[in-house]
Structure formats: structure tokens, C-alpha cells
Amino acid sequence: xxxxxxxxxxxxxxxxxxxxxxxxxxxxxxxxxxxxxxxxxxxxxxxxxxxxxxxxxxxxxxxxxxxxxxxxxxxxxxxxxxxxxxxxxxxxxxxxxxxxxxxxxxxxxxxxxxxxxxxxxxxxxxxxxxxxxxxxxxxxxxxxxxxxxxxxxxxxxxxxxxxxxxxxxxxxxxxxxxxxxxxxxxxxxxxxxxxxxxxxxxxxxxxxxxxxxxxxxxxxxxxxxxxxxxxxxxxxxxxxxxxxxxxxxxxxxxxxxxxxxxxxxxxxxxxxxxxxxxxxxxxxxxxxxxxxxxxxxxxxxxxxxxxxx
Amino acid sequence: xxxxxxxxxxxxxxxxxxxxxxxxxxxxxxxxxxxxxxxxxxxxxxxxxxxxxxxxxxxxxxxxxxxxxxxxxxxxxxxxxxxxxxxxxxxxxxxxxxxxxxxxxxxxxxxxxxxxxxxxxxxxxxxxxxxxxxxxxxxxxxxxxxxxxxxxxxxxxxxxxxxxxxxxxxxxxxxxxxxxxxxxxxxxxxxxxxxxxxxxxxxxxxxxxxxxxxxxxxxxxxxxxxxxxxxxxxxxxxxxxxxxxxxxxxxxxxxxxxxxxxxxxxxxxxxxxxxxxxxxxxxxxxxxxxxxxxxxxxxxxxxxxxxxxxxxxxxxxxxxxxxxxxxxxxxxxxxxxxxxxxxxxxxxxxxxxxxxxxxxxxxxxxxxxxxxxxxxxxxxxxxxxxxxxxxxxxxxxxxxxxxxxxxxxxxxxxxxxxxxxxxxxxxxxxxxxxxxxxxxxxxxxxxxxxxxxxxxxxxxxxxxxxxxxxxxxxxxxxxxxxxxxxxxxxxxxxxxxxxxxxxxxxxxxxxxxxxxxxxxxxxxxxxxxxxxxxxxxxxxxxxxxxxxxxxx
Numbered sequence: 001x002x003x004x005x006x007x008x009x010x011x012x013x014x015x016x017x018x019x020x021x022x023x024x025x026x027x028x029x030x031x032x033x034x035x036x037x038x039x040x041x042x043x044x045x046x047x048x049x050x051x052x053x054x055x056x057x058x059x060x061x062x063x064x065x066x067x068x069x070x071x072x073x074x075x076x077x078x079x080x081x082x083x084x085x086x087x088x089x090x091x092x093x094x095x096x097x098x099x100x101x102x103x104x105x106x107x108x109x110x111x112x113x114x115x116x117x118x119x120x121x122x123x124x125x126x127x128x129x130x131x132x133x134x135x136x137x138x139x140x141x142x143x144x145x146x147x148x149x150x151x152x153x154x155x156x157x158x159x160x161x162x163x164x165x166x167x168x169x170x171x172x173x174x175x176x177x178x179x180x181x182x183x184x185x186x187x188x189x190x191x192x193x194x195x196x197x198x199x200x201x202x203x204x205x206x207x208x209x210x211x212x213x214x215x216x217x218x219x220x221x222x223x224x225x226x227x228x229x230x231x232x233x234x235x236x237x238x239x240x241x242x243x244x245x246x247x248x249x250x251x252x253x254x255x256x257x258x259x260x261x262x263x264x265x266x267x268x269x270x271x272x273x274x275x276x277x278x279x280x281x282x283x284x285x286x287x288x289x290x291x292x293x294x295x296x297x298x299x300x301x302x303x304x305x306x307x308x309x
Numbered sequence: 310x311x312x313x314x315x316x317x318x319x320x321x322x323x324x325x326x327x328x329x330x331x332x333x334x335x336x337x338x339x340x341x342x343x344x345x346x347x348x349x350x351x352x353x354x355x356x357x358x359x360x361x362x363x364x365x366x367x368x369x370x371x372x373x374x375x376x377x378x379x380x381x382x383x384x385x386x387x388x389x390x391x392x393x394x395x396x397x398x399x400x401x402x403x404x405x406x407x408x409x410x411x412x413x414x415x416x417x418x419x420x421x422x423x424x425x426x427x428x429x430x431x432x433x434x435x436x437x438x439x440x441x442x443x444x445x446x447x448x449x450x451x452x453x454x455x456x457x458x459x460x461x462x463x464x465x466x467x468x469x470x471x472x473x474x475x476x477x478x479x480x481x482x483x484x485x486x487x488x489x490x491x492x493x494x495x496x497x498x499x500x501x502x503x504x505x506x507x508x509x510x511x512x513x514x515x516x517x518x519x520x521x522x523x524x525x526x527x528x529x530x531x532x533x534x535x536x537x538x539x540x541x542x543x544x545x546x547x548x549x550x551x552x553x554x555x556x557x558x559x560x561x562x563x564x565x566x567x568x569x570x571x572x573x574x575x576x577x578x579x580x581x582x583x584x585x586x587x588x589x590x591x592x593x594x595x596x597x598x599x600x601x602x603x604x605x606x607x608x609x610x611x612x613x614x615x616x617x618x619x620x621x622x623x624x625x626x627x628x629x630x631x632x633x634x635x636x637x638x639x640x641x642x643x644x645x646x647x648x649x650x651x652x653x654x655x656x657x658x659x660x661x662x663x664x665x666x667x668x669x670x671x672x673x674x675x676x677x678x679x680x681x682x683x684x685x686x687x688x689x690x691x692x693x694x695x696x697x698x699x700x701x702x703x704x705x706x707x708x709x710x711x712x713x714x715x716x717x718x719x720x721x722x723x724x725x726x727x728x729x730x731x732x733x734x735x736x737x738x739x740x741x742x743x744x745x746x747x748x749x750x751x752x753x754x755x756x757x758x759x760x761x762x763x764x765x766x767x768x769x770x771x772x773x774x775x776x777x778x779x780x781x782x783x784x785x786x787x788x789x790x791x792x793x794x795x796x797x798x799x800x801x802x803x804x805x806x807x808x809x810x811x812x813x814x815x816x817x818x819x820x821x822x823x824x825x826x827x828x829x830x831x832x833x834x835x836x837x838x839x840x841x842x843x844x845x846x847x848x849x850x851x852x853x854x855x856x857x858x859x860x861x
Contacts, residue, residue, distance in 0.1 A: 013689075015689060016689040016690065016692070016693060019687050019689055019690055020690060023683075023684050023687060023690065027680040027681075027683075027684070030644075030676070030680060031673075031676055031677060031680060034647060034651065034672065034673060034676045035673055037651050037654075038651055038654070038669060038672050038673060041651065041654035041655055041657075041659075042654060042659055042661070042669055045590070045654060045655070045656060045657045045658060045659050046658075046659050046661060047591070047658040047659055047660045047661075048658075050660070052591075052658045053591055053658055054590070054591045054592055054656060054657045054658040059595055059652035059655050061596065063648070063652065064596055064599055064645060064648065064649070067644075067645050067648050068641065068645055071640070071641045071644055071645065072641060075637045075638065075640070075641065078637060078686075078687055079633065079634055079637060081687075082630070082633050082686075082687050082688050082689065083626075083630050083633075085688075085689045086626045086629060086630065086688050086689065087626060089689055089692070090626060106465075140459070140465065141457075141459050141460040141465055142457055142459070142460065142556060144621060144696060146693075146696075146762075146764070148693060148762045152621075152689070152692035152693065153621050153692050153693060153695065153696070154621055154623055154692075155621050155622045155623060157550075157556055157557065157622065157623070158459060158550040158551065158556060159550030159551070159555070159556065160550075160556075160557070160623070162622075162623035163623075175762070176762070177762065177764050177767075178764070179621075179695075179696040179697065179764045179765075180457070180621075180696060181452075181453050181457070181460070181696075181765070181766040182460060183384075183460055183465060184380045184381055184384060185380060186764075186766060186767055186768075187380065187767035187768045187769050187770065188769075190771075284379065284380055284381070285380060285381070
């Protein structure tokens with residue numbers, strides 16, 4: 001659960017924190033004054049009888065001028081810090097070399113690490129204590145990347161690449177969400193960013209680069225064959241094989257992830273089975289077709305996929 | 310010099326009307342009063358529908374992981390709720406009040422173009438019903454009231470819903486443009502010869518400026534709507550990136566209309582408040598000139614702020630900085646208006662009618678909406694909070710706590726004039742308190758939900774987020790209170806319309822010309838118009854030994 005304010009990481013978002021608090025103070029003062037005077041005048045000058053006429057008086061027009069000047073000064077203050085902090089948060093090098101390329105799909109995330117060639121989906125690992133440059137785009141409609149604690153929000157727009165900095169001070173799991181309405185399952189397109197310390201991040205990358213598991217029990221073998229026969233490979237890639245379509249999530253190390261379907265369900269045999277059995281029942285509108293698998297086929301496929309560590 | 314002058318009938322004679330009764334007469338009417346009333350009924354009808362949609366939305370969100378409503382239906386609901394409330398409730402309610410009142414306020418017997426007036430109403434009506442017909446034609450629009458491309462294009466939204474949205478809004482847009490043109494022309498040409506522009510009642514002044522806003526903003530929307538219709542029906546590629554179009558282009562079209570639209574809905578409400586508060590405070594408005602002039606400033610700035618809806622699309626800091634500055638600037642004239650209204654209360658003799666209480670509630674809740682709006686001008690805050698429930702809270706504080714409270718103040722204020730009967734003040738107070746308290750319960754907590762990270766337009770959220778559930782439940786309970794409040798209001802309307810017409814000409818001792826007519830006004834508004842020498846003609850008539858300063 002996201003904590004109460006101020007919850008933002010330093011370095012990327014300290015200015016945002018400052019602006020938050022100063023705006024909150026100014027807004028509270030203005031609102032307080034409006035409520036106070038509205039209440040005071042409406043009680044103090046309430047008509048004593050229905051025919052009561054006023055003592056007739058009016059506020060000095062100097063007050064209008066005073067209000068205009070005060071408002072302008074407040075505006076200048078906030079404008080100065082707005083420009084300052086935009087520079088701080090969103091200065092991207094001319095020739096950006098992103099650490100991670102994230103692509104939004106209806107309704108899941110694809111993450112590619114150009115330096116190490118790792119490709120994963122839905123769960124994004126980053127090194128803690130280091131500013132990470134993200135490149136963001138979309139494969140279909142407009143999505144928006146937002147992990148409140150780690151950085152700004154930026155839209156992912158088809159035909160356009162956006163860049164932003166992300167920073168996690170401490171290792172841990174950070175939740176976020178797609179923030180632009182993107183169709184039926186917009187609600188279940190949540191983000192999980194896992195910040196590891198340097199050693200763990202390196203270890204994670206190495207594990208992701210390991211070749212896919214190819215051998216296992218008889219059931220596993222059956223599942224692997226089904227994976228081909230049932231045309232799963234037309235959409236899902238598995239590194240180290242000839243399956244390299246990326247219409248659906250890359251499944252090479254599927255079982256190393258904690259959750260799937262856009263952070264919706266925990267990765268375990270039961271959930272996977274329910275999903276393969278009837279995707280529309282689990283996540284209505286999802287692009288995954290129902291292959292009308294028999295019980296034995298389901299067992300085999302689950303056995304195969306759950307071992308893709 | 311006589312106290313009254315005759316006004317000439319135009320050369321172009323209207324069809325002969327012999328009676329103001331009968332249903333056929335309503336349908337074929339070009340009378341601004343009947344059209345105004347029909348606008349108000351239309352708004353009330355769609356207000357009930359839009360409100361029921363809102364109740365379904367709140368029921369679905371009351372608890373996490375709720376499966377009361379399917380995601381498909383939920384998306385249709387929130388799309389139609391937003392579109393309905395903006396285009397089929399607030400617009401017709403404000404245009405309706407203005408259509409009814411503008412000729413009366415300026416001492417005219419008709420609008421400048423009576424037939425165009427009828428055309429505007431029936432276009433709005435047709436557009437609204439056409440949009441709702443989509444429910445029976447395979448599914449309502451489901452891409453949000455903002456209808457972002459490419460989600461709204463045919464490959465991602467394959468039902469006919471979005472087509473109905475496009476055609477429906479094109480029609481209501483034509484209606485609004487006609488109304489805007491009519492207001493501007495009427496106020497420029499049909500004022501009683503005594504009334505100079507600087508003597509207009511502030512409501513008329515705001516509608517005048519609003520007319521220009523409508524004329525400049527709605528063509529932008531209609532152009533965009535037509536382009537998308539061509540995309541969907543004739544396979545063009547204006548907004549489809551995969552074949553060379555631009556998804557962002559739609560957003561520019563939409564928001565360069567959409568932000569002026571916010572002021573199109575706010576200015577008439579400012580006008581209502583600027584009539585109601587002085588009359589019930591028994592005080593002249595504090596700073597007429599500032600209120601009038603700042604409206605012009607707002608209207609001009611309104612066309613230079615739209616990108617603050619798009620700070621997150623990834624434009625450069627220079628562009629964002631420019632629009633941040635303009636968005637902060639537009640807050641200044643709006644904010645100082647609040648000071649003018651509070652200043653009007655000072656040393657008044659305040660009569661706390663339901664109308665006045667709605668105006669006071671407006672002052673506070675609109676200020677909250679204005680402040681949360683100003684926070685979006687601060688780009689880094691916007692980068693966090695845009696597209697969260699914080700925005701949902703903000704838009705409702707502006708449109709409900711602002712515009713709708715203003716409309717309610719206006720309805721209670723002008724009801725005796727329009728119908729000749731008084732709405733019950735007792736039931737009115739129930740309506741007011743339930744509605745205002747329910748409103749703040751519903752939307753105040755949504756600011757917090759946004760800051761906690763809840764995005765907008767989601768049909769459900771994980772129930773493991775305990776605090777989201779608590780706040781959403783509070784929000785839903787508030788919505789139930791508002792629902793009850795509206796039921797009380799409808800009951801109040803129902804019983805009042807059965808009472809005999811007893812309202813005198815000027816029950817509130819108001820000062821503007823509409824109160825010089827009968828309640829309700831005769832078919833021909835004025836046989837003769839009182840002479841006008843100041844902004845408060847009826848004050849001058851009632852107090853010949855203490856008139857306001859002469860302005861002509």
C-alpha cells in the first residue's frame with residue numbers, strides 16, 4: 001500500500017514534494033479565508049426582518065487591487081518553481097540511451113533491457129539507488145506509465161517514443177498503474193516494479209538470460225508439444241527457440257514472476273489453469289483466445305509453463 | 310419625459326399566434342420562453358438518466374473486486390455519464406435559462422432569430438436522443454467522453470457506439486452554435502434603446518461573452534468529430550498512427566474545444582451567482598466593472614490553456630511551461646471574482662432563501678474546485694495527479710459544486726417568474742442540505758484517493774487495498790445522499806406545479822427588467838418597457854428619490 005504524503009523518492013521527485021506542500025499551504029489559507037468570510041458575513045449581516053434593508057456599505061476597491069497583486073505574486077512564485085522542477089525531472093539527453101524500453105499492450109507490459117538483451121513482461125526489475133532512463137511506447141492504444149513513488153507519469157503513445165527517469169532509493173516492490181483509459185481491462189493493467197540491490201539485480205539479469213528449460217517429465221514434454229500444436233507460438237515468444245512472435249507476453253521465464261495478467265493474479269498452477277481454461281472468464285476482453293482444452297491438455301500445458309523458470 | 314416607451318415590432322411578422330395553450334403549440338413554438346422551458350425539461354430528463362448512471366458507477370466502486378457490472382457496461386456507463394452531464398444537462402440547462410431570461414432582461418420581446426432558436430433546441434434534443442439510441446443499436450459509446458484516438462477508432466471500438474457519439478455531438482454542437490449566435494445577436498441588437506452595454510445585468514453580460522466562446526469553441530469540436538467520423542466510416546487515417554495519422558491531433562482538437570467548454574459551463578453560472586447574491590444581500594454587486602471585464606479576460610485566456618489537459622503526453626518543457634503560465638494566469642480573474650461575491654455580502658442585509666444558500670454553497674465548493682484546478686497548472690503536480698481520482702474530484706467540484714449549484718440557485722430564484730409559483734422553501738432546504746453534504750462526502754475523499762494512486766476510469770480495484778475501499782465506500786454513501794436530495798427536489802417540483810399561480814411580479818424585490826413583467830410573463834413580454842438609467846432599473850422605479858447614478 002502506498003503510504004501517505006510525502007511519499008516520493010528523493011532525487012527525481014524532491015521538487016514535486018516541495019511544490020505539493022507549498023501548494024497545499026497556500027490553498028488551505030485561501031480556502032480558510034473564503035470559508036471564514038463567507039460564514040462571518042452571512043451570519044453577521046443576516047436580515048433581521050424580511051423587509052430589512054442594508055446599512056449600505058461596500059468594500060473598498062483598493063481591496064480588488066490588493067487581491068490582484070497578491071494573486072500575481074503567488075503565481076510568480078509557483079511559476080518559478082514549476083519551470084525549475086520541470087527541468088530537474090524531465091531533462092533527457094539529446095541522444096537518449098534507455099536502460100529499459102517499455103511497451104504498453106492491451107492490457108500488459110513488455111519490458112526490454114537493451115544493454116543485457118533481457119526481455120520480460122509485466123514485472124519490471126530495476127537496480128535500486130540508480131537513476132534509470134525509460135523509453136516508453138505503445139503497441140496499440142494510448143497507455144500511461146505511472147509508479148507514484150518512483151517518478152512522473154508519462155503517456156505511452158503509438159507512433160511516438162517518450163522518455164523519463166525512474167529512481168528507487170531502496171530495494172523493494174513498488175506498485176503503479178496504467179493511467180490512461182485503454183479499453184475494457186484498463187483497471188487490470190497494474191504495474192509492479194521490483195527494485196533490487198546491485199547484486200540481486202545482476203543475478204536476476206543472469207537468470208533471465210539463461211536458456212529456456214527444454215527437458216522434464218513426460219507431462220512436461222506433452223505440454224511442450226501442445227504449446228506448438230495449439231498455436232500458442234503464434235503469439236508468445238520463448239527465447240532460445242524458434243518461437244519469437246511478441247504479440248503476447250514473452251514466456252521464457254514466466255514462472256520466475258510473482259504475478260501475471262498485468263499484476264492481477266498470482267503465478268501458480270491453479271490460476272494458470274483457470275486462465276488457460278477460459279481466459280474471458282478470468283479477464284474479460286483479454287486478447288487471449290479460448291482454445292477449448294481438455295483436462296489432460298490443461299494439465300500438460302500448466303506443467304510445461306509453470307516450469308519455465 | 311414618460312416613464313415608459315413603446316418598442317416597435319419587427320417588419321418580418323411571425324406566424325399569428327392566438328393562444329399560449331395546447332401541446333402542438335409547444336412543439337411548433339418559436340417563443341423564447343417556451344423554448345427555454347423545454348430546454349430546462351430536457352436538461353432535467355437527462356439529469357435523472359445521468360444521475361442513475363452515476364449511481365450504478367458508485368455501486369460498482371463501493372467495494373473492491375466487485376463484479377456487479379461488467380467492464381464493458383461500466384465503460385459505456387462512465388462514457389455516457391460524462392457526455393450526458395456536460396452536453397445534455399449543463400449545456401441545455403444554462404442555454405435554457407439564458408433563452409428564457411435574456412430577452413426579458415434587456416427589455417425585448419423575442420430573440421433575434423426565433424426560428425434558429427427553435428432549431429437549436431430541436432438539434433440538441435435530437436442529438437441527445439440519438440446518442441441514447443445507441444443502447445438499442447448494439448452498444449453505447451465506450452471510449453470515454455473525451456473519446457481518445459486510437460481507442461475510439463474502429464479497430465479498437467468495433468460497436469456503433471462511438472458513431473452515435475460522434476453524430477449525436479455534431480448535432481448538439483450545431484444546436485449550441487445556433488444558440489451562441491442568437492445570444493450575441495440578441496444582446497447586440499435588441500436591447501431596449503436605453504440600455505448601454507455597461508448597464509447589462511451581469512447574467513446577460515456573461516451570456517453575451519459566452520456566446521462568443523461558443524462560436525469559437527464548438528466548431529473546433531465539430532471539425533474533430535467530423536474527421537473521426539470520416540476515419541470510422543470511410544477509412545481515413547486522421548487519428549490512426551499505424552497508418553500515418555496522429556493520435557495526439559485528436560487531443561489537440563478535443564481540448565482546444567474542451568477547455569473553453571469548461572468556461573462555457575462556468576460563465577453563465579457566474580452570471581446567475583452575480584444576480585442572486587446582490588438581490589438577496591440587498592446590496593449592489595461589489596465591483597461590477599471588474600466582474601464584467603475579468604469575464605472578457607477569462608474568455609480570451611480560455612483559448613490558450615488547453616495543453617494543461619495534456620501535460621503527460623510528453624511535450625517539451627517549453628510548451629508545457631507556456632501553458633502552465635497561461636493556466637495560472639486564468640486563475641487570477643476567476644479567483645478575484647470570488648472576492649467580488651464575498652464583498653457583496655459585506656454590510657448587506659442577507660435573506661437566506663434556498664436560492665441564496667445554494668449561492669453561498671457555490672462560493673465555498675467552487676473555490677475548492679478552483680484551487681484543485683490551479684494545482685494542475687503546476688506541471689510536476691499534474692505529472693503525478695492527472696488521470697487519477699483527484700481529477701474526478703476536481704471536475705465535480707467545478708461542474709457540480711460550481712455550475713450545478715449555480716443552476717439550482719437560479720432555478721429557485723427564477724421559478725416564480727417562469728411558472729408563477731414558489732417552490733417550497735422547506736423542501737428546498739432539505740434538498741439543499743442533503744445535496745451539499747452528500748456532494749462533499751462523495752467528492753472530498755476522492756482527492757485523497759487520487760493522491761493514493763487510484764486512476765480514473767477503472768471499473769474495479771484490488772480489494773487488498775484497504776484504504777481505497779474505505780474512501781470509495783464513503784464516496785458511495787455520499788452519492789446516495791445526493792440521490793435522495795434529487796428525489797426531494799423532484800417531489801418539490803411535482804407538488805409545486807399543481808399549486809395555483811400566486812407569484813407577484815417581483816417577489817424578491819429584485820432590480821432587473823425581467824421582474825417588471827407578469828409572473829409568468831405574457832406571450833408578448835412587454836407592452837411597454839420601463840425607462841432604464843442605471844444597472845438597477847426597478848430600484849430606480851421603486852426609489853425615485855434615491856436612484857442609482859445615471860449611466861446614460
